[in-house]
Amino acid sequence: MKKRMGLVLATLLAITSVTAGCSSSSTAPQGQQNQQQSAPKTEGEKPAAEQKIIYALSQEPEQMDPTLNVYSRSSIVLQNLFRGLYKIDESGKKPIPSLAESSELDSTGTKYTFKINKNAKWSDGKQVTAQDFEYSWKRVLDPEVASGAAFYLYYLKNGKAYNEKKASADDVGVKAIDDTTLEVTLENPTPYFLELLCVTAYYPVRKDAVEKEGWTKSPETYLTTGPFMLTELRPKEKYVLKKNPNYLEADKVKLETLEIVFIESNEAELAAYTNDEIQVSDNISPEGMKQYQNTPDFYSIPRIGMQYFDFNASKKPFDDARVRKAFSMSINRDQIIKSIIQSVEKPAFGMVPYGIPHGVQKDKEYRDVVGNLFSENVDEAKKLLAEAGYPDGKGMPEVTLIVMASQSDKDIAQAFQSMWKQNLGVDVTIKTFESKVYWDEIDNGDFNIASDGWTGDYPDPMTNLDIFEGVNTADDMRWNSAEYDRLLEENRKISDQAKRMENFAKAEKILADEMPLMPVRFFEDQFLAKPNVKGVLKNYIGHTIFEYAYVE
Numbered sequence: 001m002k003k004r005m006g007l008v009l010a011t012l013l014a015i016t017s018v019t020a021g022c023s024s025s026s027t028a029p030q031g032q033q034n035q036q037q038s039a040p041k042t043e044g045e046k047p048a049a050e051q052k053i054i055y056a057l058s059q060e061p062e063q064m065d066p067t068l069n070v071y072s073r074s075s076i077v078l079q080n081l082f083r084g085l086y087k088i089d090e091s092g093k094k095p096i097p098s099l100a101e102s103s104e105l106d107s108t109g110t111k112y113t114f115k116i117n118k119n120a121k122w123s124d125g126k127q128v129t130a131q132d133f134e135y136s137w138k139r140v141l142d143p144e145v146a147s148g149a150a151f152y153l154y155y156l157k158n159g160k161a162y163n164e165k166k167a168s169a170d171d172v173g174v175k176a177i178d179d180t181t182l183e184v185t186l187e188n189p190t191p192y193f194l195e196l197l198c199v200t201a202y203y204p205v206r207k208d209a210v211e212k213e214g215w216t217k218s219p220e221t222y223l224t225t226g227p228f229m230l231t232e233l234r235p236k237e238k239y240v241l242k243k244n245p246n247y248l249e250a251d252k253v254k255l256e257t258l259e260i261v262f263i264e265s266n267e268a269e270l271a272a273y274t275n276d277e278i279q280v281s282d283n284i285s286p287e288g289m290k291q292y293q294n295t296p297d298f299y300s301i302p303r304i305g306m307q308y309f310d311f312n313a314s315k316k317p318f319d320d321a322r323v324r325k326a327f328s329m330s331i332n333r334d335q336i337i338k339s340i341i342q343s344v345e346k347p348a349f350g351m352v353p354y355g356i357p358h359g360v361q362k363d364k365e366y367r368d369v370v371g372n373l374f375s376e377n378v379d380e381a382k383k384l385l386a387e388a389g390y391p392d393g394k395g396m397p398e399v400t401l402i403v404m405a406s407q408s409d410k411d412i413a414q415a416f417q418s419m420w421k422q423n424l425g426v427d428v429t430i431k432t433f434e435s436k437v438y439w440d441e442i443d444n445g446d447f448n449i450a451s452d453g454w455t456g457d458y459p460d461p462m463t464n465l466d467i468f469e470g471v472n473t474a475d476d477m478r479w480n481s482a483e484y485d486r487l488l489e490e491n492r493k494i495s496d497q498a499k500r501m502e503n504f505a506k507a508e509k510i511l512a513d514e515m516p517l518m519p520v521r522f523f524e525d526q527f528l529a530k531p532n533v534k535g536v537l538k539n540y541i542g543h544t545i546f547e548y549a550y551v552e
Contacts, residue, residue, distance in 0.1 A: 051255050051256040053551065056262070056282065064078070067203070067205055070148040077239065080546050081230060082204075088539060099120040099225060111185050111186070113182070116128060116129065122225060123247075124223055135206075138174065149201035151472060152199055196458055199457050209222070219233055240260075270287060280544065286342040300343075300525070301525045302524050303539070304464065305453065306519055310447075312449070317397055326381040329384070333521060339415075340411050340415050341408065354368075356459055360498050373511075399420075400447055401448065403438075404432065404435055413430045455542050465488060465507055468511060479516035487504075536548075
């Protein structure tokens with residue numbers, strides 16, 4: 001999946017000063033990993049420094065239209081430019097109304113009525129209306145638009161049917177009653193629907209802007225609803241965002257300028273951070289880890305995501321589950337994490353990451369309750385490969401592994417290449433591509449194994465499992481299971497948490513038995529921030545939010 005990664009539940013971290021504290025304690029001693037929910041603030045404090053932050057991304061956003069977005073990097077930018085009906089509150093604990101003034105849920109749990117705040121405006125000063133939301137949500141689902149984010153809105157009544165050309169746009173469960181009243185009808189009760197409203201796919205875009213050719217390519221035509229607006233766009237160099245004076249909560253936004261620069265090499269980004277050319281850095285190199293891990297600049301925050309590799313199940317030899325399992329069982333994840341990536345992340349032996357609560361044992365995490373679904377075992381991997389007709393790798397067709405062109409991706413790929421040669425006797429060819437070309441290669445099926453990843457959007461196992469349904473795998477791993485799809489579809493219709501957790505565990509077991517993907521590691525966001533930068537939030541699905549940021 002291209003994200004391929006969303007927004008929601010808890011905004012876990014704020015960047016703080018030299019003494020940073022966990023939410024349950026006052027300070028984090030120097031040298032410990034900083035993990036806290038919000039930056040300490042002083043009542044009545046007024047920023048005196050220039051309110052500008054320079055933040056680095058490894059590459060340009062792949063998509064600047066929120067109704068089409070399924071990308072993690074794009075989501076970071078879009079989350080600072082747009083707001084929808086709801087957003088995550090500053091404490092990071094719950095979704096709260098943003099452009100919506102209020103919401104009501106009927107007794108069936110399937111019909112919401114949202115009131116749009118009359119003061120909600122676009123960046124050009126025009127009012128945000130309920131019609132804007134109806135247009136935008138139907139645009140996401142429109143089969144002619146073919147948005148990769150359509151599945152996010154399958155929760156709407158007839159959303160999936162419309163997307164599959166089995167219903168009309170008028171049948172979809174979203175309707176503007178008047179300029180400020182939006183009626184939303186769901187297929188089934190969805191306890192996490194307000195969290196879903198924080199995902200970029202639910203953000204509004206304005207019809208008259210979208211209908212202008214290349215509307216996302218120019219600040220003059222790019223209209224936003226969030227704390228910042230786009231004022232300068234230099235492809236492959238930087239985007240400049242300025243405070244949006246028409247934002248509903250503009251009076252709370254202290255930052256005047258957010259400059260997002262693109263630095264592909266993590267070594268170059270480290271140099272820029274060390275030389276004070278940027279203030280916030282996400283793309284930390286191994287050298288950067290060594291230099292900053294035991295300083296107050298370093299933060300490590302878990303998020304509900306996973307790096308994995310797609311197996312192309314439509315091509316030999318990975319049309320055989322035994323081959324897929326052999327490749328997955330014959331790598332050393334700990335070595336990749338500790339020696340290659342040099343992070344503190346956990347190896348992935350399942351598909352649902354840590355950070356998702358169990359639906360029945362609510363004080364425990366789903367991953368801990370269900371446990372590991374497979375293990376690394378080179379001897380068993382060799383046996384499976386032999387059973388598939390490739391003893392010691394003999395007779396194996398050419399295997400091509402594709403990754404993006406970053407040094408870290410190349411290092412991981414080379415480590416896998418060495419492990420598969422040593423453990424299975426298989427030669428693997430590595431090919432690298434720039435980001436936008438890379439996803440085209442996957443869409444076209446021009447690979448055997450491909451690096452991928454996903455971060456969920458809400459605190460339920462569904463958010464990390466629905467991406468492996470047949471409707472979502474046709475353009476990457478090219479694998480599907482009718483039973484897998486049935487289990488997840490059943491879980492969308494029931495509220496019995498014991499049954500839902502049982503079905504999720506069965507679905508995960510199918511993935512482990514079929515192994516259409518190779519789980520590698522559960523994500524943690526590790527980043528650097530200057531001690532005088534405060535109030536920057538890092539949510540646990542990986543987005544860096546600057547709405548509350550300022551420079552001391």
